[in-house]
Amino acid sequence: MEADTIIKPSFKYSLLMLISAIAIISVGLLVFGAPIQILMFISMLVMIPFMMRLGFSYKQVEKSMMKSMARALQPGLILLTVGILIGAWIASGTVPTLIYYGIEAVSPQYFLVTTLVFCSLVSMSTGTSWGTIGTAGIAMMGVGTSLGIPAPITAGAIISGAYFGDKISPLSDSTNLAPAVTGGELFTHIKHMLWTTVPAYIITAIIFTVMGLQYNASTVDATSVSALTTYLSETFNLGIVSLIPIVVLITLLVWKKPPIPSIFIASAVGGIVAVAYQGFGFAETLTIFYEGYSVTTGIEVVDSLLVRGGLASMLGLIALFIFALGLGGMLAESGALEALLASFVYKIQHTGLLVFVTILVSYFTLAIGGAIYFSTVMGGTLMRPVFEKLNLKPENLSRILEDTGTQGGALVPWTGSGMYTAATLGVATGAYLPFCFLALITPLVSLFYGITGLTMTKYDESERKDKDRKSNKPRPVEA
Numbered sequence: 001m002e003a004d005t006i007i008k009p010s011f012k013y014s015l016l017m018l019i020s021a022i023a024i025i026s027v028g029l030l031v032f033g034a035p036i037q038i039l040m041f042i043s044m045l046v047m048i049p050f051m052m053r054l055g056f057s058y059k060q061v062e063k064s065m066m067k068s069m070a071r072a073l074q075p076g077l078i079l080l081t082v083g084i085l086i087g088a089w090i091a092s093g094t095v096p097t098l099i100y101y102g103i104e105a106v107s108p109q110y111f112l113v114t115t116l117v118f119c120s121l122v123s124m125s126t127g128t129s130w131g132t133i134g135t136a137g138i139a140m141m142g143v144g145t146s147l148g149i150p151a152p153i154t155a156g157a158i159i160s161g162a163y164f165g166d167k168i169s170p171l172s173d174s175t176n177l178a179p180a181v182t183g184g185e186l187f188t189h190i191k192h193m194l195w196t197t198v199p200a201y202i203i204t205a206i207i208f209t210v211m212g213l214q215y216n217a218s219t220v221d222a223t224s225v226s227a228l229t230t231y232l233s234e235t236f237n238l239g240i241v242s243l244i245p246i247v248v249l250i251t252l253l254v255w256k257k258p259p260i261p262s263i264f265i266a267s268a269v270g271g272i273v274a275v276a277y278q279g280f281g282f283a284e285t286l287t288i289f290y291e292g293y294s295v296t297t298g299i300e301v302v303d304s305l306l307v308r309g310g311l312a313s314m315l316g317l318i319a320l321f322i323f324a325l326g327l328g329g330m331l332a333e334s335g336a337l338e339a340l341l342a343s344f345v346y347k348i349q350h351t352g353l354l355v356f357v358t359i360l361v362s363y364f365t366l367a368i369g370g371a372i373y374f375s376t377v378m379g380g381t382l383m384r385p386v387f388e389k390l391n392l393k394p395e396n397l398s399r400i401l402e403d404t405g406t407q408g409g410a411l412v413p414w415t416g417s418g419m420y421t422a423a424t425l426g427v428a429t430g431a432y433l434p435f436c437f438l439a440l441i442t443p444l445v446s447l448f449y450g451i452t453g454l455t456m457t458k459y460d461e462s463e464r465k466d467k468d469r470k471s472n473k474p475r476p477v478e479a
Contacts, residue, residue: 005055006054006055006056007054007055008054008335008339009054009334009335009336009339010339011339011340013050013054013336013339014334014335014336014337014339014340015340016050017047017050017331017334017336018331018336018340018368020043020046020047020050021043021046021047021327021331021368024039024042024043024046025039025040025043025414028042035316036320036413036414036419037316037319037320037323040320040323040324040326040327040370040414041319041323043323043327044065044323044326044327044330047061047327047330047331047334048061048330050334051064051330051333051334054334054335056334061330064329064330064332064333064334065326065329065330067329067333068325068326068328068329068330068332068333068374069322069325069326069329071325071371071373071374072318072321072322072325072371072416074260075321075371075373075416076318076321076322077260078128078130078259078260078263079130079314079317079318079321079416079420080311080314080318081260081263081264081267082130082131082134082263082314083134083292083309083310083311083312083313083314084263084264084267084289084290084309084310084311085131085134085135085249085263085264085266085267085270085309086134086135086138086292086293086308086309086310086313086424087288087289087291087292087293087308087309087310087311088245088267088268088270088271088274088285088288088289088309089135089245089246089267089270089309090288090293090306090308090309091270091271091274091278091280091285091288091293092242092245092269092270092271092273092274092277092278093236093237093238093241093242093273093274093277093278094135094242094243094245094246094270094273095135095138095139095142095306096232096235096236096238096242096306097236097238097239097242097243098136098139098140098142098143098243099139099142099143099146099228099232099305100229100232100233100238101238102139102140102142102143103142103143103146103147103225103228103229104229106143106147107216108147108148108149108212108215108216109212109213109215109216110209110212111143111144111147111149111154111212111215112144112149112153112154112157112208112209112211112212113157113205113208113209113212115140115143115144115154115157115158115161115208116157116160116161116204116205116208117161117205118136118140118161119132119133119136119137119140119157119158119160119161119162119164119165120161120162120164120165120201121165122135122136122161122162122165122250123161123162123163123164123165123166123169124164124165124168124169127165127166127169127170127172127173127175127253127259128166128172128253128259129159129162129163129165129166129172129410129417130417130420131249131259131263132158132161132162132165132166133158133159133162133420133421133424133425134424135246135249136158136162137155137158137159137162137424137425138305138308138424138425140154140157140158141154141155141158141305141425141426141427142228142305145224145305146224146225146228146229147215147225148215149212149215151425151426151427151431151432152427152431152432152434152435153211153435155421155425155427155431155432155435156432156434156435156436156437157208157435158425159410159421159432159436159438159439160204160208160436160437160438160439163406163407163409163410163438163439164197164201164438166406167193167197167402167403167406167407168190168193168194168197170186170187170190173259174372174373174376174402174406175189175190175402177373177376177377178376178380178398178399178401178402178406179394179395179398181376181377181380181381181384181398181401182380182384182387182394182395182397182398182401183384183394184393184394184395184397184398185395188395189395189398189399189402192395192396192398192399192455192457193399193402193403195399195445195449195455196399196403196442196445196446196449196455197403197438197442199445200437200438200441200442200444200445201438203437203441204437204438204441207437208437227299227302228299228302228305231297231299231302236278237277237278241273241277242273242277242278244269244273245266245267245269245270245273246266248265248266248269249262249263249265249266252265252266267289271285271286271288271289274288288309288310289310289311290310290311290312291310291312292307292308292309292310292312292313293306293307293308293309293310294307295307308424308426313423314420316419317416317419317420317423318416320370320414320416320419321370321371321416323370324369324370324371324374324414324415324416325369325370325371325373325374327368327369327370328365328368328369328370328371328374328378329369329374331368332369332378337365337368337378337382338382341361341382344357345357345361345382345383345386348386348390349390351390351392351450351451351453351456352447352450352451352452354383354386354387354390354392354450355400355446355447355449355450355451355456356447356450357383358379358383358397358400358401358404359400359403359404359443359446359447361379361382361383362375362379362400362401362404362405362408363375363404363405363408365378365379365382365405366404366405366408366409366412366415367412367414367415370412370414370415370416371409371415371416371417372405372406372409372415372416372417375401375404375405375408375409376401376402376405376406379401379405380397380398380401383397384397391458391459392456392457392458392459393457393458393459395457396456396457399446400446403442403443403445403446404442404443404446407436407438407439407442408439410429410436410439411429411433411436411439412429413428413429413430
């Protein structure tokens with residue numbers, strides 16, 4: 001069937017499509033406790049007849065799925081290599097070394113703010129929140145557990161730091177994607193984000209400092225700490241050699257080398273250290289690359305911290321990622337998302353309302369698409385004409401997309417980021433969500449600027465004329 005016979009969906013029809021998908025996922029999770037991966041897959045299949053009723057052929061439907069699913073390839077490969085990295089770095093003694101010396105060096109009162117800053121620095125250096133969570137995050141979870149800090153609070157500090165660095169670093173893919181989608185420039189985008197991110201980060205640091213003051217030596221489970229440190233010191237060769245894989249990874253990423261080979265090289269270096277320095281066999285190390293590090297000590301804190309990683313541990317997350325992107329792509333390609341939003345988005349006239357709606361659209365597309373990338377692309381594409389209509393520069397839109405969709409990725413349980421974070425840190429999304437202060441505060445700062453107009457940069461007359469000339473678009477006559 002030719003594309004010119006395709007019918008544009010009405011608001012009611014689009015709403016029915018969305019409700020059908022949401023109902024399948026909600027009922028499956030709440031009533032049957034089914035895995036979210038299979039529910040996403042079923043929802044995707046249910047969208048097929050909806051799209052064919054609009055005039056799409058099956059080939060066109062399949063193409064829309066595949067086109068969107070293809071975007072999962074790179075982050076999926078990153079996930080696989082991060083899984084290998086986690087297993088390799090435990091076997092190499094890298095993570096155990098960080099845990100051991102972290103326990104020795106950090107006092108309970110300042111642990112949370114130290115974790116925030118440490119993860120921020122790692123993430124800014126590498127440009128990856130997932131890599132930070134899977135390395136520095138695991139280490140800090142171990143330290144926090146030993147110091148008597150509740151796991152959800154520690155996870156909140158880790159996530160806040162990891163995503164701060166991710167959205168500020170020019171090495172981050174999401175930081176590069178947002179201005180590309182909205183028509184802005186990278187460093188203008190980063191500078192503009194500082195207006196919302198820095199105040200939110202300062203408030204977050206203050207909150208974690210105050211929260212940390214309630215923990216002191218009396219909160220430390222001395223028996224648990226002793227058992228953990230004794231096991232680490234007796235099982236692994238701790239020290240500078242074990243930290244070589246971290247140096248390799250940070251160096252490669254700072255040199256702007258591609259993330260997938262960089263992470264794998266750092267994993268391979270970890271494997272070499274595991275064989276040459278920790279005494280693991282070559283075949284055993286390759287098994288750890290695939291299955292993760294496995295040990296049964298009978299010491300709860302050790303088993304919960306170190307039994308993780310491996311390529312296989314990421315397969316379920318990748319399945320979710322693929323199906324979520326497929327579902328989101330079908331809703332977008334069918335015109336359902338545009339129909340749902342167009343009824344009110346293009347009538348917006350006030351900056352404050354525009355920012356508020358953009359925040360909602362960003363979270364909505366994140367929840368529907370299941371991925372930060374989908375949220376950024378769809379949110380930017382749908383909202384860009386409205387920002388242009390109100391004479392607002394693209395960095396305003398790209399900033400909001402990062403303040404919400406990028407940081408919100410870890411807060412939605414069925415997104416790739418949410419599933420990965422919960423699985424890697426061993427804390428449920430609902431448990432750590434209230435403590436992800438940076439992700440919760442930043443959108444409020446962004447909304448404040450929208451209401452007041454502060455930092456909402458606009459084109460002046462000469463910039464507007466130049467932009468219209470470059471785009472060959474006639475400037476609309478003012479009413």
